[in-house]
Amino acid sequence: MSNKPLKIVFAGTPDFACPSLTALVRDTDLSIKLVITQPDKPSGRGLEFTKPAIKVLAEKINLPLTQPEKINQLKARLLEIKPDVIVAVAYSQLIPEDLLAIPRLGWINVHASLLPRYRGAGVIQAPILNNDQESGVTIMLMAKGLDTGPILAQSRVTLSLNETAGSLSESLSQLGGSLLLKTLKAYVAGDIKPREQEHTQSTYVGLIKKQNALIDWNKPAKTIEKLVRAMSPWPTAWTWLNGRQLKITAAEPKTLPINTYKVGKTFLYNNMLAVQCGEDSLLINRLKLESKNEVTAKAFINGHQDLIGQILG
Incomplete structure (x- = not known):
């Protein structure tokens, strides 16, 4: 890493994304220029507006925050920031190609499965439903298409007999945060060469309803x-x-x-x-x-x- 902090924009929404943002914030070689999250949404019986977990965290540590309905509304602001990297963790929007091209080193995504297995949304639940023995986290470069980008790093966890989506999500979110930081630094230093996914082995899972x-x-x-x-x-x-x-x-x-x-x-x-x-x-x-x-x-x-x-x- 150079003496000049790496300019980072972070896009994420739920609790799963919080360990990743926390890991980036704690590293003095990185500078978080903007946090992007989804708008507040009504929830519960009273339909009161609830802040996304990433918004709560960003406000707590005084990070600049924005909540666009569509991320393409931020093109001018991202061009002004000129981020070195944009990190996306469970942001829940597909990124347009013109935005993918903005950061110098691309978009890096933390995905909660061992790609190419389980592209899509319901990736926490899928290994439990399918009686898999393991799951894991993939750090990848984002590309056009759903979870199709080259892989930078992966780490595996063994599923217990009592594993729930909640317990697995917590494990993978913590693993994702630590693996993200290590992988980001190695990638910026040129120590990691992205590898293409075995696209013929890919599987997709939809949104859980x-x-x-x-x-x-x-x-x-x-x-x-x-x-x-x-x-x-x-x-x-x-x-x-x-x-x-x-x-x-x-x-x-x-x-x-x-x-x-x-x-x-x-x-x-x-x-x-x-x-x-x-x-x-x-x-x-x-x-x-x-x-x-x-x-x-x-x-x-x-x-x-x-x-x-x-x-x-």
Whole structure:
């Protein structure tokens, strides 16, 4: 690195991006000239406007901040800044080609999968749903197209049997922050040569929506158990109970070799709540009925004695 700090623009939105911005801010060889994030959006029952996590962090450490509806509105400002590098982490907008060409050293992206596997949006949930043994982070140069750019570095993590989307996101966000800083410095020094992805090996995953978390009890218990973990903490796996939404927030990783009940029927197994699936049965640990608080399965049964024997879905 030269004696002159590298001029950085950072684009990111959710909690996942915060460790990356924090890592860049702490390095005195770098100068954050601008933070770009999504506009505040209404959320919750009251639809109150909520600040993105990156906005909260940027305001806390007094970084210059902007929230355009579309990033192409910033072209003139980016040309004025003349950044050496623009770093994007979970920013949630495709970058136009004319903006990709602005920074001297390009755009660098922190992507939460081992590319070319899992390009797209739902990359945290995908390895859990597909029973992968590992996931990881890719640091890449951005190019035209969705997650198609050359790879600068990758780092892997092993998935635990209890891995949820929440726990994996936290692990990968921390890993991404440390790997980003190390990779950025090596790339600027000329110590890393970008390598093209094996595009023929690429897979894509779409944006996770609430409907993706609806449980189909006809599927095997092992498949549903993975869905519960992959949809935690959001949007949370759910089913129907007497016309009300019932969220399954946690289940036992080990399924039961029981196939004697009607699909979707609840029953007790060693005083634990179980549900018959299309193959084997699933033990439920925690649930949340519509408009109620999350509770243990035992507490739920105590308050809903008529639950046992009902058909979910």
